[in-house]
Amino acid sequence: MSSVAISKKTGFGATLWDYLTTVDHKKLGNMYFFAGLLFFAIAGFEALLIRIQLMVPNNDFVSAGLFNELLTMHGTTMLFLAATPLLFGFMNAIVPLQIGARDVAFPFLNSLGFWLFFLGALFLHLSFFMGGAPDAGWTSYASLSLYSPGHGIDFYVLGLQISGAGTLISGINFIVTIITMRAPGMTFMRMPLFTWTTLISSALILFAFPPLTVGLFFMLVDRMFGANFFDHTMGGNTIIWEHLFWIFGHPEVYILVLPAFGLFSEIIPVFARKRLFGYSSMVFATILIGFLGFMVWAHHMFTTGLGPTANAIFAVATMAIAVPTGMKVFNWILTIWGGSIKVTVPMIYALGFIPSFVAGGVTGVMQATAPLDYQLHDSYFIVAHFHYVIVGGIVTAIFGATHFYWPIMFNRVLNEKLGYIVFWVFFIGFHLTFFLQHFLGLMGMPRRVFTYQADQGWDLYNFISSIGAIMMGIGVILLVVNMLLSIKGKPVNQRDYWGDGRSLEWALVTPVPFYNFKQTPLIRGYDPYWIEKHEGNKEGMTYAEPLGDIHMPHGSILPLIMSIGMFIAAFGALYHPDGVSWSVPVIILGIGITVACMILRSFKDDLGYHVHKEEIIALEEELYGKGGNK
Amino acid sequence: MDLNTKFTPKSWPDHAEQATLEGKNKFVGIWIFICSDIVLFASVFATYLSLKDKGPAGMDISAAELFGLELAFVMTMLLLTSSLTSVYAMYHMKNFNSKGVLIWMGITVLLGLGFLGLEIYEFYEYTVHEGFGFTHSAFSSSFYVLVGTHGLHVIIGLVWITGLIIRNMKRGLNLYNAPKFFAASIYWHFIDVVWVFIFTVVYLMGVLG
Ligand code: HEM
Ligand SMILES: [Cu+2]
Numbered sequence: 001m002s003s004v005a006i007s008k009k010t011g012f013g014a015t016l017w018d019y020l021t022t023v024d025h026k027k028l029g030n031m032y033f034f035a036g037l038l039f040f041a042i043a044g045f046e047a048l049l050i051r052i053q054l055m056v057p058n059n060d061f062v063s064a065g066l067f068n069e070l071l072t073m074h075g076t077t078m079l080f081l082a083a084t085p086l087l088f089g090f091m092n093a094i095v096p097l098q099i100g101a102r103d104v105a106f107p108f109l110n111s112l113g114f115w116l117f118f119l120g121a122l123f124l125h126l127s128f129f130m131g132g133a134p135d136a137g138w139t140s141y142a143s144l145s146l147y148s149p150g151h152g153i154d155f156y157v158l159g160l161q162i163s164g165a166g167t168l169i170s171g172i173n174f175i176v177t178i179i180t181m182r183a184p185g186m187t188f189m190r191m192p193l194f195t196w197t198t199l200i201s202s203a204l205i206l207f208a209f210p211p212l213t214v215g216l217f218f219m220l221v222d223r224m225f226g227a228n229f230f231d232h233t234m235g236g237n238t239i240i241w242e243h244l245f246w247i248f249g250h251p252e253v254y255i256l257v258l259p260a261f262g263l264f265s266e267i268i269p270v271f272a273r274k275r276l277f278g279y280s281s282m283v284f285a286t287i288l289i290g291f292l293g294f295m296v297w298a299h300h301m302f303t304t305g306l307g308p309t310a311n312a313i314f315a316v317a318t319m320a321i322a323v324p325t326g327m328k329v330f331n332w333i334l335t336i337w338g339g340s341i342k343v344t345v346p347m348i349y350a351l352g353f354i355p356s357f358v359a360g361g362v363t364g365v366m367q368a369t370a371p372l373d374y375q376l377h378d379s380y381f382i383v384a385h386f387h388y389v390i391v392g393g394i395v396t397a398i399f400g401a402t403h404f405y406w407p408i409m410f411n412r413v414l415n416e417k418l419g420y421i422v423f424w425v426f427f428i429g430f431h432l433t434f435f436l437q438h439f440l441g442l443m444g445m446p447r448r449v450f451t452y453q454a455d456q457g458w459d460l461y462n463f464i465s466s467i468g469a470i471m472m473g474i475g476v477i478l479l480v481v482n483m484l485l486s487i488k489g490k491p492v493n494q495r496d497y498w499g500d501g502r503s504l505e506w507a508l509v510t511p512v513p514f515y516n517f518k519q520t521p522l523i524r525g526y527d528p529y530w531i532e533k534h535e536g537n538k539e540g541m542t543y544a545e546p547l548g549d550i551h552m553p554h555g556s557i558l559p560l561i562m563s564i565g566m567f568i569a570a571f572g573a574l575y576h577p578d579g580v581s582w583s584v585p586v587i588i589l590g591i592g593i594t595v596a597c598m599i600l601r602s603f604k605d606d607l608g609y610h611v612h613k614e615e616i617i618a619l620e621e622e623l624y625g626k627g628g629n630k
Numbered sequence: 631m632d633l634n635t636k637f638t639p640k641s642w643p644d645h646a647e648q649a650t651l652e653g654k655n656k657f658v659g660i661w662i663f664i665c666s667d668i669v670l671f672a673s674v675f676a677t678y679l680s681l682k683d684k685g686p687a688g689m690d691i692s693a694a695e696l697f698g699l700e701l702a703f704v705m706t707m708l709l710l711t712s713s714l715t716s717v718y719a720m721y722h723m724k725n726f727n728s729k730g731v732l733i734w735m736g737i738t739v740l741l742g743l744g745f746l747g748l749e750i751y752e753f754y755e756y757t758v759h760e761g762f763g764f765t766h767s768a769f770s771s772s773f774y775v776l777v778g779t780h781g782l783h784v785i786i787g788l789v790w791i792t793g794l795i796i797r798n799m800k801r802g803l804n805l806y807n808a809p810k811f812f813a814a815s816i817y818w819h820f821i822d823v824v825w826v827f828i829f830t831v832v833y834l835m836g837v838l839g
Contacts, residue, residue, distance in 0.1 A: 105655040168666060176659045180651065206662065210670035217775070218677070227764060227771035228685075229677065235684030235768035240677055247673075595789075602793050605806060 021555035023107035024514055028114050029093030030409060035118055036085030037480075042125070043077035044476055046070045051433075051469035054462050057454035067450035068135035069152065073128075075138030076156065079252065080163060081121040083390070086398045087259045088117075088170060091198045093409050095174065097505035097512065098192045100183025100521045105176035107553045108601070113170035115563035120163025123570055127155035137448060139249070142230035142241035146222060151574055157220045158570040162563070164209055164216070171205030174198055183504075184544045185523030189283070192503040193276065196283055197262030200290040201255045207294065208251035215244035224576045242304060246297035254293040257389065258286060260397030261328060264350050267404050268332050269527075270500045271347035272339030278331040279526060285324035285331075292321045302373045311370040318368035325361055329354060342500070345419035349400030352427050356392025360385055363438065378448075381441025387434045399426070399479065407497035411511040412486040422478045429471025436461040493624070495540055502527040507540035509624055515550045518616050519543035547617075549610040556606075558597045565593030635805065642726040646808040653809035660813040664820050667783075671824055674779055675831060678772040682836075685767030693769075693836035696762060702833040705748045706825065712741035713822040716815040723811060728802040731811060735795055738818065742788050749781050773832070780828055783821050790814050 019027060049070050053061045062070065096104060104110050127133040134156035136145035145153045178199045182191070191199075219241065221227035228234035230241055269276045276282065298306060298314040332354060341347070363385040367373050376382060399422075406414050440461050445452065452458055496506045504521065507529040521541035525531050532541055569590025576583040643649045648657050683692050716738045722730025753774070756762040764774050791814050798807050 106659065172659060172662050172666070175662050176655050179658055180654050206666040207669050210666050211673045214670060214673040214677070221764075221771065221775070225764070227775070228768040229681070229771055231768070234686050235681065235689065236771075237680060237684075237768070240680065244673060244677075599789075599793060602810075603797050607806065 018555070020560055021111075021557045023103070023111045023553050023555050025092045025096050025104050025107070025110060026409070026512060026514070028110055029089045029091070031089075031114055032085045032092055032117075033089030033409070035114075035121070036082050036087075036089055039077050039121060040082035040086065041476070041480075043074050043082050044473060046074040046077070048469060048473050050074060051466040053450065054452075055466035056463065057452050057459055059451055062450070064450045065132075065135065068137075068448075069128075069133040071448060072134045072137055072140075072152075072156070073124075076124070076134070076160070077121075078390075079138060079256070080160060080167075081117075081124070083256050083394050083398070084167060085117060087201075087256060087394075088167075090194075090263065090398075090401055090405060091174060091259065094405060094505055095195050095198050096177065096181070097408070097508060097516060098195050098503055099178065099181060099186055100504055100517055100523065101177060101181040102516055102550065103553065104173050105181060106173050108556060108559065108606070109169050109173050111556070112559035112562060113166040113173065115560045116166030116169065116566065117163045118166075119563040119567045120159045120161070120166060123162060123567055124155055124159030127152055127159075130155075139245055140219070140241075141245075142219065142222075142238040145219065146230050146238070153219070154223060154574045154577075157216050157223070158573060161213065161216045161220065162566050162570060164212055165566075166563075167205060168209045168213075171202040171209070174202040175206065178202075183517075183520050183523050186504075186528075187523075189280065190523055190526045190528070192262075193265035193279075193282055193286075194259070194262035194503075197258040197265075197286055200286050201258040204251045204255045204258070204290055204293060208248045208255065211244045212248035215241055215248070218244075220573065224573055239304065242301055243297070246300045247294070249300065250297045251293045253386075253389070254289060256394050258289065260394045261286070263397045263401040263404075264332065264353060266503065267346045267350050267400055268335050269502055270404075270498055271342045271344055271350070272336045273342065273500050274335055274339040275502075275527060276331070277334040277337075278327070281327055282331055285327045288324040289321060292317065292324070296321065299368055299370075299373070302370045303377050315368050315370045319365055322361060322365050329358060329361075344403075344498070345414070345416055345423065346400040346404035348420065348423050349396045349403070352423065353392060353396040353400070356388060356396065356430070360388030360390075360392050363388065376441060378446055379441035380437045380445045380447055383447050384434045384437035384441060387430075387437075391430050391434070396427075399423075402479070402483075404498075406486065407492045408505055408508070408510055408512065410486065411491050411493065412489045413492060413497070414482050414486050415489075418478060418482045418485070422475050422482065425471050425478065426475030429468045429473075429475060432468025433465050433472060434468070436465055440465075496529070496533075502530040504528055504541070507532065509540070511623065513619060513623060515552060515611060515616070517541070517543075518550070518620065519545050519547055547613055549612050550616065551608055551610055553608045554606055556601075558601055562594045562597045565590045565595075565597065568593065637726060637802075637804065639726040642803070643805075644724075646723065646803070646805060647812035648809070650805050650809070653805060653812075656809040656813045657816075660816050664817070667820065671779070671827075674772075674776045675827065678776045679831070681768040681772040683769055685769050689767055689769070691760065691762055691766070691769070692839070693832075694839035696756070696760060697833050697836040699833055699837055701748060701752055702829055705745050705752075706829050708741050708745040708748070709822050709825050712738045712745070713819050715741065716818050720812065720815050723803060723808060726803055728798070731803065732795055732799065735791055735811070735814075739788055739791050739795070742784055742791075742818075746781065746784055746788070749777070749784075753778075777828060777832065780821070780824055783824070787814070787818050787821055791818070 019031065022028065049062060050067065053059050053067055092104070092110070096102070130151065132150045132152045134140065134145075134148075134152040136148055136153060140153065140156055145156075178191070178195060218227070218229040222229050222231065222236075228236045230236045230238045232238065265276055265282060296314055296318040298310060299318045302311050302314075332350075363381070367376050367382065367385060403414050403419055406412060440458055441447075443457055445458050452462075492510050495509045497510070498506075501507075504523070507521065508517065520543065521528070522544040524542065529541065567590070569587045572583045572586030572590060576587075646653070648654045685691070715734050719731045719734035719738065722734060757764070762770050764770060794807070794810055794814055
């Protein structure tokens with residue numbers, strides 16, 4: 001039965017079917033990447049509209065109501081539907097290779113996670129065409145959102161509920177993969193930092209997403225089924241939403257930034273051509289940041305009125321996070337220090353990241369000072385702060401890693417010249433956009449306003465900020481152009497494209513076959529590929545087993561159908577408060593589809609299949625020419 | 631090890647549920663999932679505690695008057711016993727006795743159904759006879775969501791275990807279905823533990839006022 005898997009089917013239909021049913025972590029990684037890129041583009045476009053509206057005082061480019069929708073969708077999309085899937089793309093594509101695994105622990109769930117995310121995202125975006133998008137900010141505070149007319153908030157609640165379930169499933173999958181599927185010799189303290197940060201970030205997902213699920217569920221039943229969690233006239237309490245949201249929300253920023261740290265911890269040693277400085281302190285700092293990340297959520301609520309004791313505790317806890325974060329920054333600097341630096345596009349992103357992120361961290365500590373935060377809260381200072389950490393930290397990591405891992409993911413190279421141009425346009429645009437916003441905030445410009453009066457000293461800064469945003473937009477477009485150009489480029493067809501790869505993924509000749517390593521590699525230390533290279537091993541790695549049959553999982557269409565079931569059920573719930581007669585049947589139909597798929601899944605054994613030794617040899621000859629992967 | 635291998639009681643491995651990579655993944659995976667489910671319940675518990683007895687001005691229903699211990703005690707006993715019977719099933723799994731597994735898992739399902747029936751009866755009493763519906767107050771919403779979330783977990787567990795029993799009725803134990811039974815039983819214990827907390831926080835602390 002195995003030869004079916006190898007013999008290539010071609011044609012558009014077959015390819016489409018392959019992607020709809022795939023459980024291969026590399027393909028799902030690519031799907032996450034491109035889905036994330038799509039939503040990144042949409043949210044970026046919304047940001048441009050926002051900045052055009054704010055370019056000049058008293059502007060009426062968009063209406064106040066539309067402005068609120070754009071603002072909400074920009075933030076929500078960027079965090080949940082762009083940054084998260086882009087990072088998941090790298091995690092899926094790279095982590096199994098870094099630990100020498102055949103695939104993730106639950107390939108079926110991996111696919112389910114993707115489709116839930118994607119259909120949840122689609123559902124949220126349908127709001128634009130179906131009566132208006134959510135408009136209460138990405139934080140959707142209950143006091144504001146509970147009575148927001150129309151279905152916008154319902155789209156937010158249901159869309160995030162579905163895509164959040166997908167994120168949680170993926171998080172569990174990564175944790176189990178990293179715990180049980182490391183190659184022999186890959187102890188925890190030999191794991192590359194990107195794998196470490198994936199593990200910790202998944203653990204944060206594990207503990208942070210349930211409070212969000214609960215909060216969203218309360219909002220759902222309050223708005224659609226007459227419950228009273230947040231309605232104070234019925235004994236409810238809107239502050240519960242704020243707590244649940246931020247117990248999720250603050251860890252969420254670390255869920256995103258830790259993998260970004262991990263990516264830079266891979267990029268920097270390769271191009272400094274030096275072992276990562278302070279590996280164990282990096283691991284320790286990652287864990288500590290993950291832990292402290294749960295202790296600080298109320299720094300978003302200093303002005304809510306929790307009282308001076310609570311504010312003081314959360315202020316100190318917040319400042320404490322700066323310590324492990326600082327450790328990381330110093331470790332990166334000390335890795336570069338004395339290295340034989342090769343400046344490449346990924347490296348220049350890393351070099352740009354360090355000062356930008358530090359600036360964001362410093363303003364974070366300023367905000368953590370509760371009395372000062374009374375001044376800064378809800379002003380453009382906050383906007384500047386979190387864009388410095390998110391764009392300066394996460395987006396630079398994603399762009400840098402895109403160049404860095406493009407050879408492994410797509411067996412092509414991104415143009416270097418164009419890469420530098422993109423970096424400078426984007427990087428200068430970024431600082432133009434957000435640096436002056438610190439001062440706008442200090443001068444009193446509130447965040448989330450759709451326009452402002454002239455002659456308060458804000459006009460010039462806002463104008464410059466909008467010019468910067470346009471530059472960032474141009475940068476992103478050029479990056480996409482670069483990706484498109486790479487399709488026509490020469491295939492890489494070699495291992496270790498950058499020449500200085502250190503971790504396991506660089507030991508693979510690209511294109512990586514669907515089973516990854518044909519034999520499980522033996523890990524003999526930290527930076528295993530570098531060790532082998534320096535001992536003159538021409539075959540990439542030393543292997544832990546002789547060449548034999550490989551066991552692989554079957555693809556399945558069920559994850560997609562299950563996700564569609566949830567998508568259908570969400571429509572029923574959405575229209576329930578309108579009193580239509582079909583709402584409950586549609587909910588039952590949708591959930592029924594999902595449950596039926598689950599039952600089908602457990603009644604049909606999925607034992608996977610074996611790829612035989614001879615087939616592997618034949619495939620490798622086809623991919624790499626005579627002699628196979630040597 | 632191949633998933634289709636046939637076993638005898640002699641050749642059956644000690645930890646059949648973890649003898650394959652797939653089994654080990656399931657075993658670790660269900661524990662990880664439970665970690666996140668604990669946080670889910672913690673959030674709902676916290677909400678319940680802060681909304682307990684809260685309602686519109688002049689609300690005349692309070693936890694102390696509403697809740698009784700008799701029904702909750704019977705429910706607790708049913709669920710605790712069902713945990714025990716699922717342990718028996720796992721004991722028989724160790725000894726490669728698939729009949730024993732099926733029978734004791736079946737008894738677990740029956741006890742779970744008994745629990746669920748009583749819970750539905752309780753909800754019915756509160757809504758219809760006490761006028762304590764889901765939309766009555768913040769207190770009622772949080773009560774139904776807390777206990778109902780647990781009830782939903784019970785339903786999922788029942789469907790899961792029933793499915794396993796039906797699917798494996800005719801074939802014996804192997805390394806493919808052993809991890810599935812094992813994961814389901816861990817999940818069932820977890821539901822049981824959550825109920826102990828509900829019994830304490832909602833009913834005991836409720837009756838005490
Ligand atoms: C040294 C580290 C950091 C500190 C001390 C810090 C501190 C803070 C504080 C106190 C606030 C609340 C300000 C207010 O609303 O009045 C805040 C807001 C925010 N931070 Fe940070 N932060 C840090 C790192 C990060 C990172 C790494 C990210 C993202 C990757 C991030 C994203 C955000 C976001 C999105 C908000 C705004 C939330 C909102 O109100 O919409 N922060 N930060
Ligand atoms: Cu925070």
